[in-house]
Amino acid sequence: MPQINKKTIFLLIGSICAFVIFIVLADLLYNYIQAQGASIKSAKIAIVVLEDKEKDLINAKNNLELLKEDITKIDQAFLSEASFVTFLKLLEALAQKSGVIFQAENADLPRSSDGKAELNFMVRGDYPSLIKFFSLLDQIPYSGIIDQVSISPDSTKNSTLIVRARYVVFNFISQQ
Amino acid sequence: MSLLPQIYQKEIRREKIFRLCFLFFSFASEVLLIGIIFMLPSYFSLIFSANEVLRRWDAEKQAFERQDITSFEDTITQINRRAMLYTNNENKRYHLARLLVRVAEADDKYIHLNSINLQSENDGSFKFAIRGTATTRDAFISYIQRLKDTPEFLSVYSPISNLLRESNISFAIDILIKQESYYYAANQ
Numbered sequence: 001m002p003q004i005n006k007k008t009i010f011l012l013i014g015s016i017c018a019f020v021i022f023i024v025l026a027d028l029l030y031n032y033i034q035a036q037g038a039s040i041k042s043a044k045i046a047i048v049v050l051e052d053k054e055k056d057l058i059n060a061k062n063n064l065e066l067l068k069e070d071i072t073k074i075d076q077a078f079l080s081e082a083s084f085v086t087f088l089k090l091l092e093a094l095a096q097k098s099g100v101i102f103q104a105e106n107a108d109l110p111r112s113s114d115g116k117a118e119l120n121f122m123v124r125g126d127y128p129s130l131i132k133f134f135s136l137l138d139q140i141p142y143s144g145i146i147d148q149v150s151i152s153p154d155s156t157k158n159s160t161l162i163v164r165a166r167y168v169v170f171n172f173i174s175q176q
Numbered sequence: 177m178s179l180l181p182q183i184y185q186k187e188i189r190r191e192k193i194f195r196l197c198f199l200f201f202s203f204a205s206e207v208l209l210i211g212i213i214f215m216l217p218s219y220f221s222l223i224f225s226a227n228e229v230l231r232r233w234d235a236e237k238q239a240f241e242r243q244d245i246t247s248f249e250d251t252i253t254q255i256n257r258r259a260m261l262y263t264n265n266e267n268k269r270y271h272l273a274r275l276l277v278r279v280a281e282a283d284d285k286y287i288h289l290n291s292i293n294l295q296s297e298n299d300g301s302f303k304f305a306i307r308g309t310a311t312t313r314d315a316f317i318s319y320i321q322r323l324k325d326t327p328e329f330l331s332v333y334s335p336i337s338n339l340l341r342e343s344n345i346s347f348a349i350d351i352l353i354k355q356e357s358y359y360y361a362a363n364q
Contacts, residue, residue, distance in 0.1 A: 005191055005194075008191060008194045008195060008198065009194065011198050012194050012197055012198045012201070015197075015198050015201035015202045015205060016197075016201050018201070018202075018205040019201045019204050019205045019208070022205050022208035022209055022212065023208055025208075025212055026208050026211050026212050026215070029212060029215045029216075029219055030215065032219065032222075033215060033218050033219055033222060036222040036223075036226055037218075037222060039226070040222065040225060040226055040229050043229045043230055043233045044229060046233055046236075047229070047232060047233050047236050050233075050236040050237065050240050051236065053240060054236075054239070054240055054243070057243055057245070057248070060248070060252065061248070064251075064252070064255075071255055071259075074255075074258055074259055074262050075258070077262060078258070078262075116362075127276075127280060130276070131273050131276050131277055131280070132273075134272050134273040134276060135271075135273035137272075137273075138269070138271040138272060138273050143262070143265035143266050143268070143269055144265075144269070145268065145269060145270060145272075145360045146272050146294070147294075147296050147302075147360055147362070148294060148295070148296070149272070149292070149293065149294035150291070150292075150293050150294075151291060151292040151293070152290070152291045153290065153291075165294075168360070168362075170265035170268060170269075171261070171262065171265050
């Protein structure tokens, strides 16, 4: 009866064991590399996104700095209790520039920013000067509209007209 | 044809199979080993770079959080809101001076205006109510025609009573202004 070659069997078992060990090892290594690679990749993407956001933020801050003058102009175009005297002074300056006499008669400031401020005023002067005054009034930064006008001759002076008007200011912000 | 007895022939075939299997597993193990050797540099580079990348990410996050985004966003929102309100309000503006110029342009030496009133209608449109005198009926009719030809005016209403006299006419007319020229709805 022939004997089984034990050396061949041991070698075979050894090679199978080595194969199993290597396959387990390779699988672990591969999975580790995959998982770690994915997490590093997502971290790098997050870093790039954060860097972009930071750049955008810096750009936005710089733009805000550049637009500061315009923003201030817009802020100043809004009437409030605090800026009401400035508004009146502006109208008086317009009247002086156009050669008419300006007189504020009544004002109504709303309690909330939703409302609209109103100013009743009277101007006195000849027709061309009055048109010049209204033309300048149409350009003032406090957006609004004249919703009532009454033009009648001044009984005391020839060619002089008296205008009573109401200017509704859209740009109003409450101080509260 | 083999001269070996049957039992030895079987033994030799088994030995061959064992050796072939051994060769196969040895070869496969070598392939796997080579693969593992090739994967090792990636493994070590990942181990070393992972900490650095994660540290950098943390640093970026902390730097970003220090920027006080919320208050900056609030500022931007407020500026945008105000700028939008400003633009909307500017779009609602109309120029009265141009209309007064149109009224003056229609006038001539035969027409004398006593009063001009700008009144708002319920639908947000406006009208001029003009009172005055005309030296002759023809002068008054041509004045009305000039007003009707003014592009900013929608219609001119002149009551028939204005035409009763031939000279020294006292008239009262209403001029409806086009909404695209002057408009304001108080509740808008």
